[in-house]
Amino acid sequence: MRATLRWAHSDLRTHRGEALFLVLATAGIVVSLLLATALFGYATNPWQRVFTQAHGAHVWLHTGSSADTGQLAELDGVESVAGPYxxxxxxxxxxxxxxxxxxxxxxxxxxxxxxxxxxxxxxxxxxxxxxxxxxxxxxxxxxxxxxxxxxxxxxxxxxxxxxxxxxxxxxxxxxxxxxxxxxxxxxxxxxxxxxxxxxxxxxxxxSAVRDPGGEVIGLRLTDPEDTDYAVQRAVTVLGAGAVSEVSTWKQARSEAQGDNRLLGQVLGLFGLGALVAAGLAVHGAIGTRIRGHLRDISVLKAIGFTPGQVVRVFLLQHLAYALLGAVAAASVIQALGSRIPGRLGDAVGVWQGLPGNTVALFVVPVGAVLLIGATTGLAAWRAGRVPPVPVPRPAAPPGGRLSGAARQALGLRLPPALVLGWHRAFTRRPRSLATVARLALPLLLIVVAMSAWTTIDRFDSRPDQMGLPTALTARADSGLADPEARTLLERDRQVAAAYPGVEVAALVPGQTATIALRGLGTHQDPYPYALAEGRAPQGRDEAVAGQGLLDLLDVRVGDWVRMTVGDQPQILHIVGRSIEPENAGRVISTSLDTLRENDPDLGPTLYELRLRPGADPQQVADRLTTAGQGRLDVHAVPNPADGLSPLRGVVVGLIAVLALIGLIELLTAIGGTVRESERDLLALKAIGLSPRQITAITVMSTTCTALAAVVIGTALGTPLAHWLIDAQGRSSGIGAGIAQGPSAALLLLFGAAAVTGAAALAAVPASRAARRRLADTLSAVA
Structure with missing residues (x-):
């Protein structure tokens, strides 16, 4: 045991930086996973707690005042009712x-x-x-x-x-x-x-409701999973014309979870990805270290170390690093997590009061440590197979001879450092490809994180491309006629256009849910929809729909849909899919003229305002409210990016953790390159290369490896980010087409920074190795 501890202590002194980075990376990964767990608990528990304590209704029906709602209490599956009110x-x-x-x-x-x-x-x-x-x-x-x-x-x-x-x-x-x-x-x-x-x-x-426009009744069901069937029965009993709107407990729960669940998914995804990257980095580090200490391991076995003891030296050492990082992360989250500003702190505070908090606080760090331990064990197992008698190194390792391309490059008088560095980087193909793959994984995840940041920023910088072509919504009192309202709104110098519209609730076919039916703009002044598929509505009965509505009705662009507004049917032809951030995408939009064909007396009840570039929405809203003298209600259009602001800080933290993991892998690759170049040192000096040229060979080898990893990480990360973001957009109802990758300039800057950093890190150890004494070099080769 004493010899084992002395070996571990000596290895720690030699690789202090690598050990520190591994501890910090593990801590960052566990923090990400714990915050993801907290956000999932925070997203679900508060609403569920309120619903349970309130003995909540599973279905709420808005009906006309004349509807006979007393029959609903007798329906099968209805446990009790609330109202009608x-x-x-x-x-x-x-x-x-x-x-x-x-x-x-x-x-x-x-x-x-x-x-x-x-x-x-x-x-x-x-x-x-x-x-x-x-x-x-x-x-x-x-x-x-x-x-x-x-x-x-x-x-x-x-x-x-x-x-x-x-x-x-x-x-x-x-x-x-x-x-x-x-x-x-x-x-x-x-x-x-x-x-x-x-x-x-x-x-x-x-008595306070002096002029009621309808009634609302709540149904509590014996089986919540039969919600759709219960709604169908209720609408059939009352009549479709009597029901103006339906809301269910599933819709309320989804709205209450909001962006918290998305934050949890992002943190969980990146946390798991970083955990895999960290495990692979540890595996590569141990494998490289074993190849560099074959003689030392043989000596250990010669003096009595068993294969199991050698494996335990590496395994326990890296488990200790991982355990230290995991315990530190759990301690920080438990002690200081609730003090994080904003939603993350609130989530951790609520999560700490949940019954499963203690279990999660134990299971997540242990799971991370076990995964790192599993990858460590696979690499350490190779150390146990090293024979006790050192095997002489082959004079020419496989792939060590110059390739035809390298010889031709030297014949063209290209710098030897450039040619030999490139050759060394890719001499051992399986090992070189593994190194590039391990380094490319954190870089790929960083590109995905940058894409998430860019997509959020796009909601702020180009809202017109993200389903938010207008910045303000104005609602006029019934005493303010349409021409007067439009004149009042367009009089403001920063209002570019005011699109009249109306928004009503409509029952879908089967009468199991309510969607939003919007009539915006006119045929002469069409509303500027943000389309991801198809085209804008132009003729009669044409409409565009959000992804949430297409999924709800199981239809596609080109289909016809029928819905009911009160007792009036409305049949529309879906000619495009629009990006719809509102109402979970359960929105179908057409022109106001189309809705007027069914109801000529229908007038606009709202106005969507498109502002001129540089206008401050809040200032414009204040001016319009003042100008309306109490007859206008003007407010900003909700932007999903406002709820995702905590994600910016999360992305920065994740990039830092992934950069640490990449740094670990890079240091491992540099160490392996320097050690493997020691036996070539005599030959390179014999052919007349100076220490500076020999240093340049190692730096060029590292640069080529980093460049290959950057190219692969960027090439795979960009489409992967688009797919992940669009998949999230589809699941949330907004729809695909919102993903925005980093600009080419930013990706180029990112790649240049990674490659330049790799070259700078390799310069110092390569320079030291190139200036070693010949006696030291002979002992290393022997």
Whole structure:
């Protein structure tokens, strides 16, 4: 044991830098995997906890006021119901901030879909104008218990809220504004408020809903997996014309998970990729070290070391490095993870309170250590097979003779350092290819990470190419006519165009889900869709659809689809696929003129505003709101990149970890090249090469290896990144076509930095080896 420890200590002193990098790389990998685990838990658990405690409804149906909803409680599979409750869509204002809401008349605190109070108290009959706000809505309005909210003239609207973000801002011009008092704030398992997409939920006494536009009823099922069948039964019983919108628990859960699940997937993917790269780097390092210490290993066996002991020396040594990095990573996450700014810190804080936290905190580091140990064991097993009697090295190793191309290059009087360096890099083909492959893997992952960064940046720099051709959405009160509204909007010098539109909820064939049907622009002034496939709608009944809708209906571009808006059927021909960041891509869009063919009285309820380059959306929105004198509600179009801002820091951290792994492999390759060149030193000096030229041979060999790895990593990483990003886009409903690779200049700079860094790292050890004394060289060759 003492001899084993002395050998391990001596090896550690010789390879301190490599040991440090391995510890840091392992720590970074485990941190990535633990953060991914935390994000997955954070994405799923909070909503699930609220749904369970609230005894949430699996289906919410918005119907007309005349619908006979009492029959739904008798349906097979329905365990209990919530409501029906009268509802109305309107707008609430507080401190200069406006928000679209669904006002829901709730006579008593429900048992199904029960709001969970986080502050304040529930509705009180003694305060007829008291309301309870959903948490995210309260945060958007900066409202707290005791605050006063303003309801516009008319009190309530005539529309219904819905789960697709297609509710309309109601409000008639009669009456006078009134106020509501915030009594409490509550969590809900229903879809939460999103500006411009999903109206916020407000619970109020029935007397506060003075002009209801419909009703909402919730169904709790005995089997949640039968949701689609239950919706079909309910719509059949009530009649398709009676149901205006359907939302399910699956949609609410997916919306609640949001970008957290995507962050977890990114971290998990890169963490696993980095773990494989680290394992291969360790395998290569041990294999190179064994080839460089064959004589020492033979001596160890000659003095009594068994093959098992030799294997354990390498195995335990690298397991210790991995274990140290894993323990350090787990300790840092446990102690400081909740203090990380932003969403990552929140995720870790929630995850630490979950029952499976301790198990994950143990299993993830142990799994990483075991994988590194497995690759270490495979390489160390070769050390156990070294014979106790040193085998003389062959005079000319296989592939050691100059190739015909190398001899011709020397005949053309090319620099010997260039020719011999290239020849040395690729002399032993299996070993050289393995080195290039191990070095190319972290470089490939870095290219993928850079592509993820570039794609996120594209949402900010070129939103028109990512399904966001407009920056603002304006909704006008019913008292503001269309010509007057468009004139008011286009009067602003920074508004390039205002596209009139309408957005309604539509039931899909089979009546199991609700989609968003949009009519935007006109035939004379078409809406500028961001198309990934097909063409823009031009003729009658033509439309474009998001990937989420195509997947939901199992249709493709070129198919016809039928949907129901109220009791009116709408048949559209899908001529293109648009990139749709909203509503999980469950959107079908056509021109406003096409929708008017079914309903000539249909008028625009919203305006999509395209701004001039350089315009500040918030400043334009403030000016338009002021100019509208309370008749315009203007807000920014949600950008998915806003929710992915934590991913930028994640990408930087992952690139740093992958760079460490690449550095480990590069140092291994340099060490192996320097050791294998020792026996050629005498021959090179004998033919008249100077120490500087001999140094250049080793540097050129390393440069060629790094260059080959960069070319392979870039060539494979770019299409792989496009495939991964587009696959994620398809699964999220946005659709393929959003991937954006790094620019050619950035890739060239990345490759030049990698190759230059490799040459610089190789220069010092190569220079030292070239200036060794002849006696030392003879002892190394012997």
């Amino acid at each position: 009268p509802t109305a869509s309107t707008t609430l204002a507080a401190r200069g901030t406006r928000a679209s809401v669904e006002l829901r008349g709730t006579p008593e605190r429900p048992t199904v879909g029960r709001p969970l109070l986080t502050s304040g108290r529930w509705l009180d009959p003694a305060t007829p104008d008291g309301v309870v706000l959903e948490t995210r809505l309260a945060r958007a309005l900066l409202a707290a218990p005791g605050d006063t909210l303003t309801l516009p003239a008319g009190g309530t609207g005539t529309g219904t809220g819905n789960g697709t973000g297609t509710g309309t801002d109601g409000g008639t011009a009669t009456g006078s504004p009134r106020t509501l008092t915030v009594l409490g704030i509550a969590d809900s398992a229903e879809p939460r408020y999103r500006a411009g997409e999903q109206p916020g939920l407000v619970w109020a006494s029935p």
